[in-house]
Amino acid sequence: MTPTSRPCAERNCPGAVDQDGFCRLWGHPCDGGPPGADPQPPSLVVRPSPSSVIRPSSMVRPSSSSVVPQPSSRVPRPVPVPSREPWRPRARPWESPALIPPTRARDPLEAVLSQAVVPEHSRYCPQTTCRRRVPRVSGYCPNCGSRYSFTPPLAKGDVRAGRYRIEGCLGHGGVGWVFLARDEDMDGSWRVLKGQRNPEDREAAAAFVGERQALIALNHPRIVTITHALRPESDSDVGYLVMEYVNGGTLEDARRTIGPDGGPSAVDVPQALGYGVQILDAFEYLHDQGWLYCDLKPENVMLIGGYGPDGPLKLVDFGAARRTDNTVSPPWGTAGFEAPEVQRLGPAGPSVRSDVYTVGRTLAALTLAVSSADLRPLPVGQDLLRLPLPAPLDPFARLLARATAVEPDERFGSAAEMREQVRGVRRQVRSAADGIPRPTRSTLFSPAACAFALHADVDALDVVEIVLGLPMPLVDGNDPAAGFLASLSLAEPAELIALLGAAPEHTAEVTYRMVRAYLAAGRADEAGPLLAGIPDDRRDWSLWWHQGLVALVGADGAAARDLFGRVYGWLPGEVSARLAYAVACEVAGDHPTAAAHYRGVWETDQGVVAAAFGLARCLFVIEGPRAAATVLLTVPESSRASTVAATCAVRMLLEAPEDGHRLDAAIDAAAVVEKLPPFAERDLVEAHILRIALGSDLADGRYADRRLFGHRLDPDILRRVFERTCRSxxxxxxxxxxxxxxVDLANAHRPVTWW
Structure with missing residues (x-):
């Protein structure tokens, strides 16, 4: 017996619920509901002030993919509470991402719509006190009698302001119709005219005025520019913005055909992060000018045609833009992209941090779903970390988790701050994908050689050595004692403690420096209490860092892991934060997790040689000595630790079981040793490698053309070399x-001769 499908309980969603509890149309989870419940797909919504009657908006998405507006309601929509249950996707789009190809420059007339009519499901009465669905393209609302029209007010051949000749309709944006035109005063240059869709829609009219004011004042290469503002020519007319024509397509349009079957696909993460850097550049400018964008989504980002896959883009559709000090006008946004406090607080909700939230959700829509319509089921904040993303994408998951945190104070504080972390995460993800290191100098941590724990003994970790070898947070320049701390010279821990005790002001930075001095002096029991006076509610990652150092020295691996995990989640683009988290995981005994993060650090920056040794130690436990030795042999010869790495690798190979590859590893190790400058243990290392070779099957045809220290893999030849090395x-x-x-070893391996 076939079970009967039930309607989706999500407001205004016309879909049905499948046996797994997911809406068949939009893909969101649904617990079901009474028959006839109004369904609702992701829509562009307006949030009026809490003091007014809350009614949804009639805004629709630009271009041909229109969106159903919300129905009339005289009660506020309940604020969604994030579920703590992990979201279990039926598919994993991020496992088969695709690159958006270069956007081609095309004939602008190709973008003109053949039939520009707002679809029936998006037609609502323009009166904010009504908002009933209206059945016809134009007429009078059967409920309140208001006049409405959902057809373009301009047609091909119409001329505005005596110079702009209309060529056709490009679509309908959030608050207005968009037309393609030629500027006859500028030799027929292409322009875009955008006007209000319905003159009777007062909310849309207010948004349109805001857009005009915003665009006139803005001038940034990542923001569409306005060239003219046209006033209404009659009482029934509307004003128009004249904007540059951006020859290309939106991010959403660009990914609709990049899938293997010609359909939509998730976007390659490094490529999406590259777009994120450009978007955040534009946001930093907007915020500096006192503006909030409020409605970022892939459909509002245009790729400029004629450039490569990482080419320039522009933000378009500023209908939702508002001044940062505007706490009166209803905010506009798109469900699924809009920050929760905007839904909850209305006009008081939009802020720089809510804009940051939309950037995080836009990156999630591009990379974790095949289309923006599939975004809403994706979790936000820390729940994102429950997604089964592969280990190389862990920094990206943590970036999204912070950007989309439910509490605004947990997000990035500015577009510039987020952009710096986006760049760092992009370097890590790209290096994990192609194996090319991309080191860079941190603006938050002191440069350090990170040459600690340079051995492969899992049981011999010296946590004090680690604490002193880790990079340290740079002194906050705004701290009142920053100048005093900069004047301190290198000194013994006891002397430094005395100097810090005489500091003119005992600020947080002085405390942190004193904590490190106490740890270096072996007085860990006195270091922890110093941090008790610093309030943890400041969300100060430097405090978490130093609490983690104290926990490491105190052998509290679990606490250290939690604290350094918070720092890493706060600064996912910093390899120093990821390195400290890897160390804490290793000390806590979680070698698989530690290995994943050591590997991420090592692939990104091979100057952090401690990561190679940490990875080797973890792999020794997980996979065995040969896997560990293989990592150590990747330490470049330019590194001061290359000799130690080669020596450790060879000794590991001696302990490795015979798996058919020991000789290959020995030959690779010999090639590394030959490139190293002279060092004291070279004869010993060569002897170890020669013993591995003599214990292998040298008759294997695979090694006929191979060389070991310049010698053919002939048993007699290698025995003579080994004998000479042992005697040396x-x-x-x-x-x-x-x-x-x-000497006995040399005699035992010397070839048999008659003399």
């Missing part, structure tokens, strides 16, 4: 027993 070592050792053992 015996001649340089002062230990009689060791010398006798080396």
């Amino acid at each position: 070592l015996a001649g340089h050792t002062g230990d009689r027993r060791e010398r006798i053992a080396l």
Whole structure:
């Protein structure tokens, strides 16, 4: 017996619910509901002030993909509470992403719509006190009698302001019709005219005026520019904005055909992050000018044609833009992209941090879903970390988690701050994908060699050495004691503690420096109490960092992991934060997690040689000595730790079981050793490698053309080389027993001869 499908309970969604509890039309989870419940797809909504009657908007998406507006309601819509249950996707679009190809420059007339009519499901009465659905394209509302029209007010051949000749309709944006025109006073240059869609829609009229005011004052290469503002020519007419024509397509349009079957697809994460950097550039400018964008989504970002896949873009459709000090006008936004406080607070909700939220949701829509319509089921904030994303995308997941945090104070404080982390995350994700390191100097951490724990002994970690070797947060220049701290010279811990005790002002930065001095002096029990006086509600990642250092020295691996995890989540683009988190995971005994993050750091910056040794230690536990040795052999010869790495790798190979690849690894190790400058243990390392070779099957045809220290892989030849090496070592050792053992080893391996 086939079960009967039930209607979706989500407001205004016309879909039905499948057996798994998901809406078949829009894909969001649904617990069902009474028959006839009004369904609702992701829509562009307006949030009136709490003091007024809350009614939804009639705004629709631009271009041909229109959106159903919300129905009339005289009660506020309940604020959604994020579920703590992990979202279980039926598909994983991020596992098969695609690159958006270069956008081609096309004939502008190709973008003209053949039939420009607002679809029936998007037609609502323009009166804010009514908002009933109206059945016809134009006429009078059967409920309140208001006049309405959902047809373009301009036709091909119409001329506005005596110079702009209309060529056709490009679509209907959030608050107005969009037309393609030629400027006859500028040799027929292409222009775009945007006017209000319905003169009777007072909310749309207010938004249109706001857009005009915003665009006139703005001048940025990532923002569409306005060239003229046309006033209404009659009482029934509307004003128009004249804007530059951006030859290209939106991000949403660009990804609709990039899938393997010619359909939509999730976008490659590094490519999407590159777009994010440009968007945040524009947002930083907007915020500096006192404006909020409020309605970022892939449909409002245009890729300029004629450039490469990472080419320039522009923000378009400023209908929702508002001044940062505007706490009166109803905010406009798109469901699924809009920050929760905007839904909850109305005009008081929009802020720089709510704009940051829309950037995070836009990146999520591009990379974690095949279309923006599939965004709403995706979790936000820390719930995002429950998605089964692959380990190389962990920094990206943490970036999105902070950008879309439910509490505004948990998000990035500015577009510039987020942009810096986006760049760092992009470097990490790209390096994990192509194996090319992309080191950079941090603006938050001191440069450090990170040459600590340079060994492969899992049980011999010196946490004090680690604490002193980790990069340290730079002193906050706004701290009153910053100048005093800069004047301090290198000193012994005891002397430094005395100097810090005489500081003119005991600020947070002085406390942090004193904590590190106490840890270096071996007085860890006195370091922890110093941090108790700093309030944790400041969301100060430097405080978490130093609490983590104290936890590491105190052998509290779980607490250190939690604290450094908070720092890493706050600064996902910083490899120093990720390195500290990897160390904490290793100390806590979670070698698989530590290995994943050590690998991410090492792939991004091979100057952080501690990450290579940490990864080797973890792989030794997880996979065995050969996997660990392979990592150490990737330490570049330019590194000061290359000799130590090669020595550790060879010793690991001696302990590796015979798996058919030991000789390959030994030959690779020999090639590394040959490139190193002379070092004291070279004969010993060569002897180890030669023993591995002599214990392998040298008759295997795969090695016919291979060389070991310049010699053919002939048993007799390698025995003679090994004999000479052992005798050389015996001649340089002062230990009689060791010398006798080396001579015996040389005699045991020398080839059999008649003399």
